Amino acid sequence: MSAELDELYQSIILDHNRRPRNFRVMEDASTHAEGKNPLCGDQLTIWLKLDGGVISDVSFQGSGCAISKASASLMTAAIKGKTRAEAEEMFTKFHGVVTGAHPEDAESLGSLKALGGVSRFPLRVKCASLAWHAMHAALLRNDEATSAAASVSTE
Amino acid sequence: MTSQHAAFNGIRSDFPLLAADPGLVYLDSAATSQKPRAVLDAVRHYYETANANPHRGAYKLSGAATDAYHGARSEVARFLGAADVDSLLFTRGTTEAINLLATGWGVPHIHRGDRIVVTRLEHHANFVPWQQLARAVGAEFRICELTRDGHVDLDQLRLLVTANTKLVAFGHVSNALGTMNDVREIVKIAHAIGAVAFCDGAQAAPHLRVAFDDLGVDAYSFSGHKMLGPMGIGGVIVRRRVLETMHPYQFGGDMIEFVFDGDSTWNVSPHKFEAGTPNVEGAVGLAAAVRYLESLGMDAVRAHEKSLTQYAMAQLVGVEGLHVYGPASADERSGVVSFTLGDIHPHDLSTMLDVDGVCVRAGHHCAQPLMRALHQSATVRASFYVYNTPADVDALVASLRKAKARFHGALETSDVLAG
Numbered sequence: 023m024s025a026e027l028d029e030l031y032q033s034i035i036l037d038h039n040r041r042p043r044n045f046r047v048m049e050d051a052s053t054h055a056e057g058k059n060p061l062c063g064d065q066l067t068i069w070l071k072l073d074g075g076v077i078s079d080v081s082f083q084g085s086g087c088a089i090s091k092a093s094a095s096l097m098t099a100a101i102k103g104k105t106r107a108e109a110e111e112m113f114t115k116f117h118g119v120v121t122g123a124h125p126e127d128a129e130s131l132g133s134l135k136a137l138g139g140v141s142r143f144p145l146r147v148k149c150a151s152l153a154w155h156a157m158h159a160a161l162l163r164n165d166e167a168t169s170a171a172a173s174v175s176t177e
Numbered sequence: 178m179t180s181q182h183a184a185f186n187g188i189r190s191d192f193p194l195l196a197a198d199p200g201l202v203y204l205d206s207a208a209t210s211q212k213p214r215a216v217l218d219a220v221r222h223y224y225e226t227a228n229a230n231p232h233r234g235a236y237k238l239s240g241a242a243t244d245a246y247h248g249a250r251s252e253v254a255r256f257l258g259a260a261d262v263d264s265l266l267f268t269r270g271t272t273e274a275i276n277l278l279a280t281g282w283g284v285p286h287i288h289r290g291d292r293i294v295v296t297r298l299e300h301h302a303n304f305v306p307w308q309q310l311a312r313a314v315g316a317e318f319r320i321c322e323l324t325r326d327g328h329v330d331l332d333q334l335r336l337l338v339t340a341n342t343k344l345v346a347f348g349h350v351s352n353a354l355g356t357m358n359d360v361r362e363i364v365k366i367a368h369a370i371g372a373v374a375f376c377d378g379a380q381a382a383p384h385l386r387v388a389f390d391d392l393g394v395d396a397y398s399f400s401g402h403k404m405l406g407p408m409g410i411g412g413v414i415v416r417r418r419v420l421e422t423m424h425p426y427q428f429g430g431d432m433i434e435f436v437f438d439g440d441s442t443w444n445v446s447p448h449k450f451e452a453g454t455p456n457v458e459g460a461v462g463l464a465a466a467v468r469y470l471e472s473l474g475m476d477a478v479r480a481h482e483k484s485l486t487q488y489a490m491a492q493l494v495g496v497e498g499l500h501v502y503g504p505a506s507a508d509e510r511s512g513v514v515s516f517t518l519g520d521i522h523p524h525d526l527s528t529m530l531d532v533d534g535v536c537v538r539a540g541h542h543c544a545q546p547l548m549r550a551l552h553q554s555a556t557v558r559a560s561f562y563v564y565n566t567p568a569d570v571d572a573l574v575a576s577l578r579k580a581k582a583r584f585h586g587a588l589e590t591s592d593v594l595a596g
Contacts, residue, residue: 064554088525
């Protein structure tokens with residue numbers, strides 16, 4: 023079987039696809055956002071709980087291909103307990119690895135490096151990135167809500 | 178798998194893209210077809226010998242371009258069985274053809290309280306324009322559901338087509354399931370109450386003998402690129418009595434008769450509906466495509482694809498966990514086979530097949546309303562055309578088995594690890 027496919031569909035990816043971690047609705051989330059890939063029909067929601075600048079809890083739900091689901095699952099495991107800045111930095115590095123722009127960053131990504139095989143399949147980068155974009159959007163939404171609340175309170 | 182395909186042996190060498198890559202298994206012709214050399218040559222020949230702006234100059238070269246363009250119209254009309262050549266309007270493709278109808282015919286004829294009926298099988302191109310027209314004017318938009326095997330439920334259609342129904346819009350062949358609709362019966366239902374019957378032939382014109390004048394439909398659309406022609410050319414044939422009641426679709430050069438300071442008058446059909454410089458290279462290429470198809474014979478094309486579809490369905494059901502959607506018999510479907518394989522997502526399957534050189538479509542096939550009814554976000558679709566062979570089907574099935582082994586093997590390993 024093809025080595026590229028062995029790398030893309032490593033057992034950790036197939037395992038997270040079949041048994042996604044943190045796959046639940048979070049009732050008391052600080053923020054959430056939806057990630058959609060209309061062309062494929064992939065759709066997922068990311069929930070984040072923020073304590074100060076720290077992501078104290080993260081979960082997701084949705085449907086999609088093995089790559090998008092495993093990527094979301096691995097992301098939740100990777101960013102839990104991290105600061106926002108650390109999570110955003112991880113997204114930047116992750117993006118560099120899956121697009122093949124910065125393969126040298128793979129080793130610093132822990133389990134996430136399993137998605138490095140995506141770089142050989144440019145059409146699948148959007149699947150691997152979907153959860154991360156949603157995470158980023160959730161953080162932005164939290165900022166907007168906070169600043170809106172702040173502006174309300176000053177009036 | 179012998180006699181039926183013998184006549185099509187060697188056809189692959191007529192298609193430069195396929196000939197250049199012997200390992201390529203192209204099974205996405207429902208999305209777009211590959212192009213024979215004859216089509217590419219015709220486009221080149223036009224530019225090298227007859228290029229000018231048609232209908233414009235009084236010089237001979239402009240006359241040659243005009244002749245090439247309208248000569249192509251005659252050939253395509255004849256191919257589709259339409260005697261009234263000037264009732265064939267060239268467009269960019271089916272999508273523009275239906276938007277032309279929705280604007281040019283729909284806007285002046287569909288009013289508040291009227292009803293438009295479509296079917297659950299429709300491609301977005303034959304769904305959204307009518308849905309949006311209905312919303313804009315306050316008309317009813319109704320969807321005829323399907324039988325369990327993916328046919329339009331004609332009993333329900335008879336109930337849905339009420340006295341206030343002005344239009345029944347339906348596909349000849351479904352792009353997602355391959356279902357071949359009973360066009361004459363649907364036309365009969367529409368005409369019984371005086372509704373216009375519009376048939377989207379994008380998935381039929383490339384594969385079946387279409388006899389527009391016999392089908393009884395009031396309008397019939399097609400896309401050139403799905404029938405061996407270039408991208409960016411297609412059209413719609415409109416029955417004269419309907420055509421004469423249509424308003425222009427776009428305004429500008431060529432479609433006018435006189436332009437006064439305060440108002441304008443319109444050219445005759447087909448020019449009235451073809452504003453601006455036309456796609457002459459596309460029309461010329463499409464004419465070459467229909468000549469190529471005629472040289473094969475459309476009955477032979479259908480027989481070849483039916484035989485391939487029969488073979489494919491027989492092979493596919495042998496793959497454990499594979500589920501085929503749509504009609505069970507190849508008699509009732511074109512060369513389109515939509516399926517899922519266990520819980521493997523269609524996009525993962527498509528990537529794994531691609532590594533083996535097998536090109537299939539994975540997704541909602543621009544038919545989200547149908548996918549919702551099937552309770553699937555996506556399926557894999559293999560579609561066949563004149564250049565496909567039983568060996569292509571074998572390659573598809575072998576690749577599917579490998580994909581299944583990859584997913585299942587890994588799952589068993591992870592079970593052990595997790596246990």
